[in-house]
Amino acid sequence: MTATEALHYSKEDFISGADVRWCPGCGDYAILSVMQKTLADVTATARENHVFVSGIGCSSRFPYYMNTYGFHTIHGRAPAIATGLKCARPELTVWVVTGDGDGLSIGGNHLIHCLRRNVDLKIILVNNQIYGLTKGQYSPTSEKGKVTKSSPYGTIDYPIHPLCVAIAAEASFVARTVDSDPRHMGQILSRAYKHKGSAFVEIYQNCIIFNKDAFVPVTGRENRDDRAIYLENGKPLVFGKGGTKAIVMNGLDLGETDLAAAKKESLLIHNESDPSPAYAYLLTQMEYPRMPVPFGVFRAIEKPTYDGMLDEQAKWAREKKGTGNLRDVLYTEDVWTVAKKG
Amino acid sequence: MRKEKEVDAVTIRFAGDSGDGMQLTGDQFTDTSALMGNDIATLPDFPAEIRAPQGTLPGVSSFQIQFSKNDIYTAGDAPDVLVVMNPAALKVNLNDLVKGGLLVLNSDSFSDDNLKKAGWKSNPLADSSLKDYSVLQVPLSSLTRNALTGSKIKYSEVDRCKNFFALGLMFWMYGRSLDHTVQWVNEKFAKKPEVAEANLMALKAGYHYGDITETIPSRYVVKKADISPGTYRKITGNEATALGILAASELTGKTVLYGSYPITPASDILHELSRHKNFKVKTFQAEDEIAACGAALGASFGGQIGVTATSGPGVCLKSEMINLAVMAELPLVILDVQRGGPSTGLPTKTEQADLLQAMFGRNGDSPVAILAPSTPANCFDFIIEAVRLATQYMTPVFFLSDGYLANGAEPWKLPEMDKLPKIKIEHPKTSDGPFLPFVRDEKTLARPWAVPGTPGLEHRIGGIEKADRTGGVSYDPENHHRMTVLRREKIRRIAETIPPAEVFGEKKGKLLVLGWGGTYGTIRAAVDELQKEGKKVSACHLNYLNPFPKNLGAILKSFETILIPEINMGNLLFLVRAEFEGVHAAGYNRVTGQPFKIREIKEVIEKHL
Numbered sequence: 035m036t037a038t039e040a041l042h043y044s045k046e047d048f049i050s051g052a053d054v055r056w057c058p059g060c061g062d063y064a065i066l067s068v069m070q071k072t073l074a075d076v077t078a079t080a081r082e083n084h085v086f087v088s089g090i091g092c093s094s095r096f097p098y099y100m101n102t103y104g105f106h107t108i109h110g111r112a113p114a115i116a117t118g119l120k121c122a123r124p125e126l127t128v129w130v131v132t133g134d135g136d137g138l139s140i141g142g143n144h145l146i147h148c149l150r151r152n153v154d155l156k157i158i159l160v161n162n163q164i165y166g167l168t169k170g171q172y173s174p175t176s177e178k179g180k181v182t183k184s185s186p187y188g189t190i191d192y193p194i195h196p197l198c199v200a201i202a203a204e205a206s207f208v209a210r211t212v213d214s215d216p217r218h219m220g221q222i223l224s225r226a227y228k229h230k231g232s233a234f235v236e237i238y239q240n241c242i243i244f245n246k247d248a249f250v251p252v253t254g255r256e257n258r259d260d261r262a263i264y265l266e267n268g269k270p271l272v273f274g275k276g277g278t279k280a281i282v283m284n285g286l287d288l289g290e291t292d293l294a295a296a297k298k299e300s301l302l303i304h305n306e307s308d309p310s311p312a313y314a315y316l317l318t319q320m321e322y323p324r325m326p327v328p329f330g331v332f333r334a335i336e337k338p339t340y341d342g343m344l345d346e347q348a349k350w351a352r353e354k355k356g357t358g359n360l361r362d363v364l365y366t367e368d369v370w371t372v373a374k375k376g
Numbered sequence: 377m378r379k380e381k382e383v384d385a386v387t388i389r390f391a392g393d394s395g396d397g398m399q400l401t402g403d404q405f406t407d408t409s410a411l412m413g414n415d416i417a418t419l420p421d422f423p424a425e426i427r428a429p430q431g432t433l434p435g436v437s438s439f440q441i442q443f444s445k446n447d448i449y450t451a452g453d454a455p456d457v458l459v460v461m462n463p464a465a466l467k468v469n470l471n472d473l474v475k476g477g478l479l480v481l482n483s484d485s486f487s488d489d490n491l492k493k494a495g496w497k498s499n500p501l502a503d504s505s506l507k508d509y510s511v512l513q514v515p516l517s518s519l520t521r522n523a524l525t526g527s528k529i530k531y532s533e534v535d536r537c538k539n540f541f542a543l544g545l546m547f548w549m550y551g552r553s554l555d556h557t558v559q560w561v562n563e564k565f566a567k568k569p570e571v572a573e574a575n576l577m578a579l580k581a582g583y584h585y586g587d588i589t590e591t592i593p594s595r596y597v598v599k600k601a602d603i604s605p606g607t608y609r610k611i612t613g614n615e616a617t618a619l620g621i622l623a624a625s626e627l628t629g630k631t632v633l634y635g636s637y638p639i640t641p642a643s644d645i646l647h648e649l650s651r652h653k654n655f656k657v658k659t660f661q662a663e664d665e666i667a668a669c670g671a672a673l674g675a676s677f678g679g680q681i682g683v684t685a686t687s688g689p690g691v692c693l694k695s696e697m698i699n700l701a702v703m704a705e706l707p708l709v710i711l712d713v714q715r716g717g718p719s720t721g722l723p724t725k726t727e728q729a730d731l732l733q734a735m736f737g738r739n740g741d742s743p744v745a746i747l748a749p750s751t752p753a754n755c756f757d758f759i760i761e762a763v764r765l766a767t768q769y770m771t772p773v774f775f776l777s778d779g780y781l782a783n784g785a786e787p788w789k790l791p792e793m794d795k796l797p798k799i800k801i802e803h804p805k806t807s808d809g810p811f812l813p814f815v816r817d818e819k820t821l822a823r824p825w826a827v828p829g830t831p832g833l834e835h836r837i838g839g840i841e842k843a844d845r846t847g848g849v850s851y852d853p854e855n856h857h858r859m860t861v862l863r864r865e866k867i868r869r870i871a872e873t874i875p876p877a878e879v880f881g882e883k884k885g886k887l888l889v890l891g892w893g894g895t896y897g898t899i900r901a902a903v904d905e906l907q908k909e910g911k912k913v914s915a916c917h918l919n920y921l922n923p924f925p926k927n928l929g930a931i932l933k934s935f936e937t938i939l940i941p942e943i944n945m946g947n948l949l950f951l952v953r954a955e956f957e958g959v960h961a962a963g964y965n966r967v968t969g970q971p972f973k974i975r976e977i978k979e980v981i982e983k984h985l
Contacts, residue, residue, distance in 0.1 A: 050836065052848065082831045087674070090839075097836050098849065103828035105677055106838025107670075108700050114667035118674025118682065119828075121658055122633045126678070126828050144670075147663035344658055351653035358655030360626055364619060364790050366609060368556075370411050374605040 043074040047081060050101040061213035061239035062092060065160060066099055068216050072223045073102075079127045079227075086129045087116040089136040092167050093160035093239070096131040110141020113148035116155050117340075124341045127227070130157040134175040135165050138194050142174075149203035151340040152231045158223075159196050159236050164245035182244075197318040197332060200234040201311050207233035208314060208333040212253045213240060218264070218329065225331055231339045252322045261322055265330030270301040273326045281320075288316055288325065306334045378587075379594040380551075385444035386598055387452030388546065390539075391469045392461030393430055394423055394437040397539040402439025404543055404557045410610045410787050411556055413600030414443040417897065418785040419451035419971065424640070424723045431485075431493040436468045443550075445599040449897035449904075451784065453973040459542055461485060461516070464494035470505075479509045480545070482538065484517035512591055516541055523581030528570040537578035544582025550596050554583060604789065611788040613752040613781035614641070617711065618648035620759035621683060622655050628763060628799045631656045633675030635668035635684045640723040641779045642685045642713040665693035669710070673697055676706045677837075679803055679827030681763055685711035688730050689720060691737065698772050699738040702863065704837045705814075705823050707766035707773075709759070710734075714778040716969045725969025726779035728893050729944035734774040735922060735951065741860050743867040745769065746922040748776040750896035753788035755781060758919060764799045769870055770822040776921070778894040778943075780971045803827050811835055813847040821866035870923050877925040881907055881914035884934035887984050890961075891941060892918040892948050895972055899941060902977035913981055921948070924955065932959045939984050941977055943967055 048070040056062045073084060084102040088094035090109035097104025107115050112130045120128045130148075137145050137159045148155060164182065165171040171184040175196065179188040200208045207229040211222040219237065226233035238249040247254075252261045259275040271281035272293060280293045281302045288302065305313065314333040321327060338346075352358075388405065392398045399420055410416050419440040428435030442452035458473040460466045462485040473479060486501055500506055501513065520538040527534065540561075547554055558576060565572035586592055611619075625632045634657060636646045650659040662668035665686055672682030684694065691712050701708040714730045716722025734746050745765050749758040755777055762773040804811075804824045811833040814823050826833040835847060843850035844858055879888070880903060891899040896917050903915040916931055918924070932938055932952070940949045941964040949963040964980045966972070 050834075052836075080831065082834055083829055085828045097838070100836075102834050104836035104838075105674075105704070106836065106840065108696050108839055111666060111670045111697065114662065114670030115674035115677070117667070118633055118635060118660065118671030119678045120674075121660060121671065122631060122675035122680040122682075123678035123828065143663055144667055147667065348653045348658070355654045358622065358652055358657075360619075360622055360655075360793055363622060363652065364609075364793075365607065368407060368411070369607050369609045369790065370413070371607045372413070372603045372605050 041077040041080055043077065043081065045071045045074045048073050048101050050099050052098045054099050055095065056092060057243050059242040060092070061162065061241070062096070062160065064213045064216055065093075065158070065219065065237055065239065066096065068219045069223060070100070072220050072227065076224055076227050083125065084127050084129065085119060086131060087112045087119065088131040089141055090167070091133040091136045092241075093131055093133045094136060110136050110139070111144060112136070113141065113144040113155065113157065117148055117151070117153045120153055120155060120341045121344055124154070124345060128155050130155050132157065132159050134159065134161045134163060134173045134196070138196060138199065139174045142199070146199065146203045149200055149205040149232045149234060152206050152337055154231055154339040154341050156226045156229075156233045157235065158226075159234065160239045161196055161236050162239040162241035162245055163248050164241050166241045166244055170244035195318060195321075196236045198315065201315045201318055201333065204311050205234045205333070206231040206335050206337050207331070209234070209331045210236045210238070210329050212238040212249060212329060214253055222331070225334070229334060231337060252327045261326050263320070263326045263328045265304050265306070265317075265328050265332065267304055267306045267331070269304055271304055271328070288320060290325070306331045308333070309335060378592075380597050381594050382597045382599065384446055384598070385442060385448060385452070386457065386550065386596060387440060387442040387455045388457040388459065389438055389440040389455035389469060389472070390459045390542070391436060391438035391465035392539070393464070394425070394435050395427055395430065396437070396461045397536070398437045398439050398461070401539045401543045402441055404560065405546060405552070406441050406785060407560070407610060408547070408552045408556045409441065409443040410608070412552060413603070414445065414598055415448050415601040415603065416441060416443045416610065416785070416787060417448050417451040419780070420783045421970075422724055431462055431464050431490045433464050433468055433494060436465050438465070438469060443598055445601050447601065449901040450971065450974060453975050457546075459546065461538070461542070462494070463490045463496055463500070466500065467494045467496060473509060475508045477509055478512060479506060480512045480514060480542070482516035482542075483513040484515045514545065514585070519581065519585060520578050523577050524574055527574040527577060529574045533571070534574070537574050540575045540578035541582035541585070544579040545586050548583045548586030548595070549592065550598065554579060603787070606789040608787045608789055610785050611753050612783055612785045613749065613755045613777055614644040614713070614783065615648060616753055616755035616788065617759050617775075617777060618645045620756040621645075621649060622652060622657060623756065623793065623796065624681065624760045624763035624799070625656045626793070627760065627796060628681060628767065628801055630801065631658060631675075631680040633658050633660060633672055633680055633682050635660045635662050635671035635682070637662050637665045637668045637686065637690065639665075639687050639690050641715055641782045642687050642690075642711060644782070645685050645711065645713075665690040666697060669694035669697040669708075673701050673706060673708055676701070676708055677704075677828070679825065681709070681767070682707065683709040683711065683763075685713070687713050687715045687723075688717045688733065691730060691733055695738050698744065699740070699742050700839045701772040702738070702742045702744060703839050703841075705770045705863075707770055707825075709762045709766050709773050709775060711759070711775045711777065713782045714776060716967065722969045724779065726894065726971060727943050727967055727969065728776070728778050728895070729947060729967065730776060731892070731921060731944070731947035732950060734776060741864065743864050744922065745771055745773040745867055745870050746776060746920075747773060748893035748919055748921055749781060750893055750917055750919055752781050752784050752786050754919075756788070756791070760796070765870055765873075767799060767801050767825075768822060768873070769820055769866060770825060771867060776893055781894045801825070803830065804833060805830060807833055812845045813837060814842055815845050816862070819869075821862060821869055868923050871926045874920050874923075874925055876927040877916055877918060877931055879914050879916050879931055882912065883914070885912050885914060886936045887913045887939060887981065888932070888935035888937070889913060889915045889939045889941065889977075889981060890918070890932070890948070890952070891915070892921060895941060895943065898972040898974055898977055901974045902981060905974070906978060906981060911982070911985060913985065918948070921951070929956050932956050936960060937962060937984055939964060939981065941972060941980065943972065
């Protein structure tokens with residue numbers, strides 16, 4: 035394909051044809067479908083330059099269903115493998131698909147370090163708050179007290195919050211969406227794709243078998259007006275049916291207010307590009323049932339990527355020392371020569 | 377004019393506190409001896425603690441060098457000369473000094489306090505502890521202080537120059553030139569001229585002290601060795617490994633991604649490579665061992681050369697990732713600079729007990745190729761070989777170096793880069809019909825290495841068993857069996873492309889000494905000496921551990937007994953017994969964290985004769 039030739043893809047071009055083996059009704063179907071459509075729409079990357087890397091878990095089967103390059107790896111390690119791939123082949127668009135167990139339990143370390151390095155990867159964390167593939171044990175994001183096969187009396191683990199971890203690692207792009215809202219998910223995946231640097235997207239996903247309707251209290255049709263906030267950059271954080279309520283600063287915490295009664299200057303205005311992670315961190319603390327839960331882009335800032343700096347440093351070294359010549363490195367000033375006899 | 381005695385070879389050990397600069401002193405002596413045309417071999421030995429309490433036994437660091445007019449294979453069994461900076465160094469090293477050997481000691485350091493810290497019940501200078509040795513008491517600290525009168529460095533730093541005084545004295549005793557060290561000091565301390573000046577004052581004072589003092593009866597001459605013509609440099613195993621990685625990048629025309637997590641004794645390779653960013657080598661200091669291996673594997677998936685380095689405990693962590701490379705059939709080079717184990721073990725000491733770990737330490741039937749360098753310099757050749765096998769056979773390859781090879785040094789005849797064979801790598805560009813990532817090359821059984829970015833070859837691989845040819849996920853029973861057999865057969869076929877094993881000495885007979893990896897020098901020297909004494913013993917040394925060279929079975933069956941000395945409890949012995957029925961093999965197994973001694977191996981061989 036020549037550079038001038040435009041890329042025209044349809045969603046079908048990204049369907050691998052492998053039989054999809056998720057449970058009927060699994061939220062992963064919606065995520066897969068939206069991803070395939072998004073890649074068809076964002077035409078700056080040729081299909082052969084997309085790579086999907088995953089770990090272990092239900093969502094980690096994702097690469098098999100994408101008609102791109104894919105690597106279904108081992109539990110928790112996808113960010114590490116993807117980091118090596120991106121460093122070796124910076125021109126590729128590398129996606130990581132992980133889950134709450136894969137990304138935050140066994141692979142938590144890699145996720146943190148990948149985000150803090152700002153490797154240019156698109157990381158999709160599918161969060162269903164349960165271990166599905168191993169048939170229903172609690173996960174690190176399960177709510178405290180949850181009764182599962184491995185916690186018949188309720189869990190005594192405090193849950194970890196994916197976006198808090200991402201913000202604490204100072205990820206340059208952090209967002210949340212939900213499997214039941216394909217339009218919003220498409221927008222968020224598209225934003226993640228366009229972001230230069232680590233893009234971290236948490237997708238609330240419904241595990242129909244082991245944790246059915248876990249997010250319905252927030253995202254269900256009857257509840258979402260009051261319990262979900264769709265973030266819009268530069269605008270107040272408004273929620274409630276007809277947009278009647280808003281978020282304000284309340285000391286060091288956030289609070290709710292009645293929009294009609296509130297002074298305009300007291301309203302919190304969403305600023306996704308705030309250089310400090312403190313504001314985005316506050317947003318991650320908005321949890322059900324204490325507060326409405328935000329969806330959208332929490333944070334999107336620009337900073338140099340690890341893979342970019344790696345190449346910059348190599349370029350700098352070549353400018354300073356010249357392109358590496360092995361002979362110069364072998365023949366140091368400490369060499370000596372033994373002459374032929376006679 | 378002082379008397380001069382000619383000797384064939386000398387072994388000197390410098391020992392002191394880990395802050396006394398013993399490694400530096402030994403290095404300088406080595407460089408100069410190499411430049412003066414001797415054959416050399418070195419053995420640094422240092423504690424895991426960076427700065428153990430001063431004057432205590434755990435803090436003792438030493439550096440041994442043998443220099444010779446003949447070909448030598450090791451740094452010498454026992455020092456002829458022991459230079460000690462304090463009572464602790466004396467305590468730790470005295471037993472190794474040959475009887476009648478020369479002991480040079482810093483008499484200023486034998487205070488009651490230091491003697492107590494080192495656990496001497498009475499002062500060895502005053503009792504009979506040293507009666508078997510020729511003792512040269514040198515007040516190193518005060519002589520250095522006197523020499524540095526007028527130096528601009530701080531009083532507290534003066535004492536730190538005493539290693540240069542000792543070095544100068546040894547230079548005098550063995551007729552070495554000061555030139556190389558003078559130049560080195562001037563370059564090293566270019567930004568601190570006062571420090572350079574002080575060190576050189578101490579060095580020269582030590583040299584002149586030899587000349588002036590009446591207590592040294594003679595100087596020694598070690599003539600140039602008869603070395604084959606060429607250009608040489610001194611090299612350690614870790615340096616040679618790093619340079620070999622640069623060379624492998626050049627020979628493949630590919631970028632190397634070197635993923636590593638700091639671990640003794642492998643870190644020096646990372647340090648060296650990270651200096652060469654102007655080459656096509658990208659270093660990645662990962663968050664842990666797993667990520668280091670994962671990043672390397674990710675690079676391999678991307679069509680570049682993935683290399684990861686560690687020591688034993690790191691291999692434990694990387695095992696699952698290595699297995700993914702086995703299953704996905706991707707190239708991966710794993711450097712294991714072996715150290716004493718299990719667990720944290722002896723981080724700074726040598727051992728070769730990871731062979732069975734490399735061979736079997738993964739779930740499932742998981743064959744990999746295993747290589748082991750056998751000298752510091754041939755780390756260069758075998759890391760290139762590891763890259764060749766990994767890329768030609770689409771497989772992980774272990775490179776089992778060890779602490780002794782890693783830190784030991786020898787002269788290295790520099791290769792001519794244009795004579796090293798290129799490693800040809802072809803990635804498929806197109807496919808007639810659907811691309812089949814698990815259709816194999818008939819000869820090597822390697823699968824095609826199609827890389828992301830190639831239009832039309834989009835495919836998925838992973839750790840789940842794959843269907844033969846298509847690479848799709850498969851739970852089919854027969855397919856799993858077929859793929860398992862294929863993976864094994866692929867590694868076996870590597871034997872077609874590696875050189876045959878060689879026998880040193882008679883090709884058949886009563887006893888063959890079979891070794892592998894870092895014990896080469898000791899075994900070779902022991903067998904060499906015994907053969908010269910007329911003993912019927914042969915030797916064979918393995919650099920290829922999996923698969924074995926094709927002719928190994930025939931070699932082993934030509935001898936009544938196979939003696940396998942290893943610095944482990946019988947790793948190779950186990951493999952030989954498993955692979956070659958009817959071979960009578962016996963082990964010699966000792967794990968002290970130190971290389972074998974030539975004398976020790978000779979004694980064991982003689983027991984079997």
